[in-house]
Amino acid sequence: MTVHEHGARPYRWVGALSEKRATLTPERTALVDADTNTEYTYADLDRRANRTARLLRKRGVDDGDRVAVVSRNRPAVVDCYFATAKLGAVLAPLSHRLAPRELALMLDDIDPALLVVEAPFATELRDALDHDEFSHEIPPLLGLTGPETDHEFGSGPEGSTWHRYEEVLPTDGSAVETADIALSDPHLFLHTGGSTGLPKQVVQTHGSIAWNAFNTIISWGLRPDDVTPMLFPFFHTGGWNVLTIPLFHLGGTVIISRDIEPTTVLSLVEQWGATVLVSVPAVLRFMVQDDDWESTTLSSLRFVKSGGGPCRDSIIKAWNERGLSLTQGYGLTECGPNNFAMPEGFPQEKTASIGTPGLYVDARVVDDDGTELPVKEVGELELASPHATNRYWNNEEATAETFGPTNKDDSNGDGEAWVSTGDLARVDADGYYYIEGRKKNMFVSGGENVYPPAIEDAIADHPKVDEVIVIPVPDEQWGEVGKAVVEGKESLTLDELDTFLDGKLAGFKRPHHLVVIDSMPTSGPSKIDRQAIESAYGDSS
Structure with missing residues (x-):
């Protein structure tokens, strides 16, 4: 990809969503930051994107480079999305819920040219960059703060320095030179849940x-x-x-x-x-x-x-x-x-x-x-x-x-x-x-295919059940049987549950084991982590 003067190439609309939308509806409200009660119009977002693009370019970000972000939902993350689009760069947002070793593995895989981190997660990022699993040079670091947080960045990883995003952001919001971008070029790396091994980075194109x-x-x-x-x-x-x-x-x-x-x-x-x-x-x-x-x-x-x-x-x-x-x-x-x-x-x-x-x-x-x-x-x-x-x-x-x-x-x-x-x-x-x-969660009990979601739906109707996951466990007679892992009232018994399911589910579908837990483990955005449940409760006890 090569950089042209703005307006000198065809298909300029690829990567120019903020500019196009700002032209069509400049004063319409695009984004609301509920935490600061601030509204941003489409014209505001395009100006912010241009300022951010200048900042990224000044920090060495070029077309094809990755910009990793570890942050909660903030306007600056939206700015980075639009700015990387203009530059032909890739935005790689990473979960702030990951442990330092996991972050180190993912950052090593992505090899970002720039790392943007929200203040509450600076310690985890410092530990990740200092971890043995991270083998690259530490990229330039930008820290996000705001009036709603009093977190400080503290010391950076060895040989690096935090720069506050807001303090180094250029004031010039005019149009920037943009990269020659194709629809097939990548714009987002979005990682999967990673239930086994290193989460995979899905390459999403424009x-x-x-x-x-x-x-x-x-x-x-x-x-x-x-x-x-x-x-x-x-x-x-x-x-x-x-x-x-x-x-x-x-x-x-x-x-x-x-x-x-x-x-x-x-x-x-x-x-x-x-x-x-x-x-x-x-x-x-x-x-x-x-x-x-x-x-x-x-x-x-x-x-x-x-x-x-x-x-x-x-x-x-x-x-x-x-x-x-x-x-x-x-x-x-x-x-x-x-x-x-x-x-x-x-x-x-x-x-x-x-x-x-x-x-x-x-x-x-x-x-x-x-x-x-x-x-x-x-x-x-x-x-x-x-x-x-x-x-x-x-x-x-x-x-x-x-x-x-x-x-x-x-x-x-x-x-x-x-x-x-x-x-x-x-x-x-x-x-x-x-x-x-x-597909991997289906199990066979006595020669019959068993699909957990149908069983979970039936169990979830019980008044003592708030949430439920059914997993397979070994059984000498049937090969595998179901085990219901329930978040709900501790007084629930397997006999009580079996009686409730009588007439609702075939016998081979009914759980043979039950465990009641305080809360379900989660991964991603409040999604139940079935893999963690299977690891913790995947026996017949």
Whole structure:
């Protein structure tokens, strides 16, 4: 990629979203920082992006370089997104929940040209950069502070110095020279949950990000006047691709906060007249259980979606009782993540489904040989769309497993390929898809395939159960049986649960073991960490 004078090349719109949107709707509110009660227009964001681009370039960031960010949701992270787009650089947001060794491994894998860190996580980053797992030279360091935090950076890693982002940010917000960027060039590295080994960095391109925005806008019916509180962190695909970037394309409004609590979400919906809301099931459940649930006005909301795992029937019912149709979405960092939509006027009995494929999405269910299965049969879900990525960073083996050996050759000869999701699904006669669980989580008991989500849904209806995960454990007679790991009341017994499930589940599906715990371990944005549960409770005791 080469740098040209601004305006001297074709396809200048690639990487120029903030500039284009600022031209179309300069005074419309783009971003609200709820923690400081500050609003930013699209003109503001483009000026900030230009200032940030100058800062990144001054610190040595060039086209193709990675800028790693460890921060909660702050306006400066949005600035970095737009600025890296202008420069042809890659933004690599990393989870602030990772341990220093994990951060060291990921930073060593990414090899960033610049590292931006929010003050509360400076100690962890210093330890990560000093760790044996980090083998590169320490990049320039920028520290984010703000009026809502009194954290200090302290000493930097050996041989390095913290520079406060706000103090070194140029004041010039005029247009900058931009890189010659193609739709196929990378713009985001977003890491997977990393349930086994080092989390994989999914390489998202300018094109795949834009196509997901188009799919979301068209298939979900987003509007320019939509407003949403962003409940996903910016180190997660949900933070960018579920609603933030689609709404930035439209000229909508996104509300961010450092720490999201149920009461906070409810107040944000009411205060700002939020029209759309997407969240993980856990947060939607916490909102329903919050003391302010009944008193909060939710009439501004047009639709509510759940993603990141199955949403329990009781939670869907609670939202329905407030006059809102809560539907379930499905996606993954490697593809989308917004792949399905519920058709207008869908029958209520389809609520358990994830809907039908979006406008520019193909989906199919296949067996282990890759043969497409007929309706109602369970197999692996595969997706194809221009919003799919085609590789992981520095991981050819995982790339081949998910995207095919080369992702260049197929029966059409034009480079299209199916993305293997690793999820089990079925499709009904009306074209609605249903997720049956992770392929690796299915187990066989007495020769019968058992899919944990269906069992979990039934158990979750018990009044003593707040949340549940069912895992397989060894059994001499049946090979494997289910063990219910429950967050709920300690008085729950296995006999009580078995009686409750009588007539609801076949005998081979009912758990043979039960353990009640205080709280579920989580990974990512409040997602239950099934791998951690299996590691801790995966025996027959």
